[in-house]
Structure formats: structure tokens, C-alpha cells
Amino acid sequence: MRSKEIPPNLNEDQIKFWLANTDLTKEELVKWYSEFYEYARANSGGLDKDSFIKFFSKLRHKKKNSDDFFKLAFNAFDKDNSGTVDFPEFIVAFNIISNGDLKKRLEWMFEVYDLNNDKIIDRQEIQTIVKAVLKMSKKKLVGDQTDETKINELFENLDNNENNKITEDEFVENCMNNVFMREILSPDI
Numbered sequence: 001m002r003s004k005e006i007p008p009n010l011n012e013d014q015i016k017f018w019l020a021n022t023d024l025t026k027e028e029l030v031k032w033y034s035e036f037y038e039y040a041r042a043n044s045g046g047l048d049k050d051s052f053i054k055f056f057s058k059l060r061h062k063k064k065n066s067d068d069f070f071k072l073a074f075n076a077f078d079k080d081n082s083g084t085v086d087f088p089e090f091i092v093a094f095n096i097i098s099n100g101d102l103k104k105r106l107e108w109m110f111e112v113y114d115l116n117n118d119k120i121i122d123r124q125e126i127q128t129i130v131k132a133v134l135k136m137s138k139k140k141l142v143g144d145q146t147d148e149t150k151i152n153e154l155f156e157n158l159d160n161n162e163n164n165k166i167t168e169d170e171f172v173e174n175c176m177n178n179v180f181m182r183e184i185l186s187p188d189i
């Protein structure tokens, strides 16, 4: 399908709505819609975790080393926890990732870290996500200690009020103010 054609199931009202709520151009919107539905055909309009990882990896030219991260990030795309990501869920998140300002991107990233959706990041969540992030970004944490110890240190640096929980405010504020921390915790996706 040529990207200029309006795909089936996409009507002008939907296009208008998404154009108003994202920074995408109509051409981009139609292009991603078409791609998305190529992958979703077997999944009644949504992408399950495996198809989503395939689709997103292709979209962002990601390699196998990103799969662990996207398995975990799936949760942040699947807003209604239905087990599939539908086009509105995808396009809202994709727009934040590619066009959102830094604060919006960090708020989205917080949702990736918060695996159990209880609005805080705990030590286990930060260990799990940072390990997947490091694998994806091929970055290494500096220092002689184990990664586990270094990630614990990151946790403590984020936990301003030392209550063993990281709130969205703590996460966003610290990452906004500290480039090093941000590069480790929230790489380009």
C-alpha cells in the first residue's frame, strides 16, 4: 500500500482526532497505521507482546538486544492491560517517545519502570529495568562494584526523601537535573 492512501478502517474523524492529539503529520499517521495493521491482522486489531516487539523493532531499527527491554515496556504501551496494544495506545506512546518534550518522555519512562502500576519504583523494578536498558543501550555502569550494587546506588540517588520508594516526581526531577543519570535511566528508544 502506498503511504498516501487512507487504509481501510481509518476514517477522517479518527485522523483528525489523532492529528490534534499528536505532533505527527497526516502522512506519518497513515504510514504507521498501515504498518501497524499489517502486523495486527492476525490479532483482531491489536498487537500481542511478540508481534509488538517485532513491529516496534522494525519501526525503530532495533536489534535483538532490545527485546528484553520491550518485553518489559509492553506494559507501558498496553494502557488498559488487555494483553494487546491497539493503534490508539501505540500512537499516543509513540508520539511521546518521538515528539514529546523531555518531561513527557520521562513521565512515560516512569511507567515503564513501574512494572506493577503502583505509582512508585521499588528496588526490584529498577534492577530489572536498568539491566534491560543497559543491554539495549550497550552502556556500562562505571566502577568496580557489581551492577547490582551500582544500580542500588542509582536508586538511592533518586530516592530524595529516603523512604525506599521512588515517586514519579523524584524520577522526573532527578533525570531532568542530571544528564548522567538520565542517559543511564532513560536512553533513546
Ligand SMILES: [Ca+2]
Pocket (backbone or CB within 6 Å): 077, 078, 079, 080, 081, 082, 083, 084, 085, 086, 089
Ligand atoms: Ca490494550
Ligand SMILES: [Ca+2]
Pocket (backbone or CB within 6 Å): 113, 114, 115, 116, 117, 118, 119, 120, 121, 122, 125
Ligand atoms: Ca511499582
